[in-house]
Amino acid sequence: MARDYLDSALEWLNDYTGDNKNLLAIGGAGAVLLLGSIYILPNGKDRHRLTGGGIKADRVKQEFNDYADAYGKEAGAGITDRTKTGQLVDTFYNLVTDIYEWGWGLSFHFSPRLPGKSWAASEAAHESRLAAILQLLPGKKCLDVGCGVGGPMRTIASTSGAEVTGITINQYQVQRAEHHNKKMGVQELCKPVQGDFLKMPFKDNSFDAAYAIEATCHAAKLEEVYGEIQRVLKPGGLFASYEWVATKHYDENNPEHVKIIDEINFGNGLPEMRTYKQAEEAGKIAGLELVMSIDIATASSVAGPWYNRLGWLMKSHIITFNSTMVWILARLHLAPAGMEDVHTMLVRVAKSLCDGGSTGVFSPMHLLVFKKPASPGKDQVANHVSA
Numbered sequence: 001m002a003r004d005y006l007d008s009a010l011e012w013l014n015d016y017t018g019d020n021k022n023l024l025a026i027g028g029a030g031a032v033l034l035l036g037s038i039y040i041l042p043n044g045k046d047r048h049r050l051t052g053g054g055i056k057a058d059r060v061k062q063e064f065n066d067y068a069d070a071y072g073k074e075a076g077a078g079i080t081d082r083t084k085t086g087q088l089v090d091t092f093y094n095l096v097t098d099i100y101e102w103g104w105g106l107s108f109h110f111s112p113r114l115p116g117k118s119w120a121a122s123e124a125a126h127e128s129r130l131a132a133i134l135q136l137l138p139g140k141k142c143l144d145v146g147c148g149v150g151g152p153m154r155t156i157a158s159t160s161g162a163e164v165t166g167i168t169i170n171q172y173q174v175q176r177a178e179h180h181n182k183k184m185g186v187q188e189l190c191k192p193v194q195g196d197f198l199k200m201p202f203k204d205n206s207f208d209a210a211y212a213i214e215a216t217c218h219a220a221k222l223e224e225v226y227g228e229i230q231r232v233l234k235p236g237g238l239f240a241s242y243e244w245v246a247t248k249h250y251d252e253n254n255p256e257h258v259k260i261i262d263e264i265n266f267g268n269g270l271p272e273m274r275t276y277k278q279a280e281e282a283g284k285i286a287g288l289e290l291v292m293s294i295d296i297a298t299a300s301s302v303a304g305p306w307y308n309r310l311g312w313l314m315k316s317h318i319i320t321f322n323s324t325m326v327w328i329l330a331r332l333h334l335a336p337a338g339m340e341d342v343h344t345m346l347v348r349v350a351k352s353l354c355d356g357g358s359t360g361v362f363s364p365m366h367l368l369v370f371k372k373p374a375s376p377g378k379d380q381v382a383n384h385v386s387a
């Protein structure tokens with residue numbers, strides 16, 4: 001609520017001041033003092049705090065440095081030791097979860113902007129599309145692979161009436177998801193659990209459907225997470241995923257493209273980036289039938305680009321404002337030392353994501369829909385799949 005007021009106030013201020021940078025600077029300084037406490041502290045009766053999630057405050061800086069060191073310096077390197085991917089992704093979400101909730105909201109993904117609709121409405125529609133594709137209804141059991149703090153889970157369970165179990169590698173996110181589920185009264189339908197989506201604590205053939213929103217990109221091997229999803233789905237069950245991919249416009253021999261993708265990988269805890277073709281192939285290797293493959297980022301000729309929400313945060317100086325807030329909080333010991341480094345990484349990645357979107361080389365929402373065959377063929381791998 002407080003964030004909505006602040007966003008509108010800054011949008012107005014930006015339009016009003018136009019090119020008058022002095023007025024904007026004075027306004028900005030005043031806004032830091034006057035609105036800062038409103039922005040960072042109350043969120044209804046909830047309060048935003050910038051913590052290191054499950055990492056103790058005095059370890060945040062070191063954990064961030066270790067995270068940064070895990071990425072190779074060579075172009076296209078990604079995470080050097082892929083066996084450490086799960087652990088690094090867990091660290092990444094300890095470091096960013098509070099900043100995401102504070103500066104973005106409870107759904108950790110992008111969406112195209114629908115004409116005449118707010119970002120919040122566009123986000124909910126993007127989530128509900130999956131409920132429709134998966135034909136979710138009351139009584140159905142659905143799995144959310146990489147559920148974050150449960151924004152999509154709450155939308156999908158409440159629009160469809162289905163029961164949604166979410167899995168996240170990060171214990172702090174389970175705590176946050178439980179907190180929000182209870183606050184919103186959806187805890188009967190939404191169950192977050194901590195676990196690795198490469199070794200899920202669920203029985204074979206236990207879910208009617210499954211979805212993943214901008215999450216399976218964290219797997220060291222895509223075919224392994226798809227293999228696990230194949231295992232826990234009932235025969236005939238559908239799985240839908242918004243995948244982070246390099247599009248057909250990506251050229252691995254273009255250094256600019258490679259740089260954009262490297263920065264996206266580093267700022268988002270990804271081991272590497274796959275092409276949409278590799279993602280399609282990974283599903284087939286895992287024994288799933290490909291039902292649909294379409295890039296939602298470019299599918300509609302009337303929806304606005306997904307990256308405009310980030311672009312607007314940069315243009316309206318909200319991100320600069322946030323950097324100042326994080327700096328002040330760290331100086332006052334209200335945020336752990338090292339939070340500025342985490343925030344700086346996010347500021348950089350905001351630009352890379354916009355560059356990836358505007359050049360068309362990257363999409364965070366290539367929709368893949370797969371079906372588990374009613375009776376898997378002998379040549380298809382039913383359980384754990386390794387490339």
Ligand SMILES: C=C(CC[C@@H](C)[C@H]1CC[C@H]2C3=CC[C@H]4[C@H](C)[C@@H](O)CC[C@]4(C)[C@H]3CC[C@]12C)C(C)C
Nearest residue numbers: 099100103104108109110214268319322346347350
């Ligand atoms: C799917 C993933 C996350 C997608 C997005 C939810 C996040 C990607 C980049 C994030 C952000 C960048 C800039 C931040 C800004 C500097 C800060 O002041 C406020 C939060 C940001 C806007 C933040 C919000 C979430 C993202 C948009 C990945 C991880 C696979």
Ligand SMILES: C[S@@+](CC[C@H](N)C(=O)[O-])C[C@H]1O[C@@H](n2cnc3c(N)ncnc32)[C@H](O)[C@@H]1O
Nearest residue numbers: 107108109146147148168169196197213215218
């Ligand atoms: C960008 S967030 C998206 C969260 C959620 N789908 C949403 O849209 O709000 C990615 C999620 O994937 C989860 N994740 C990444 N690797 C995982 C793994 N190996 N096992 C379980 N969850 C994982 C993260 O913990 C995080 O919750």
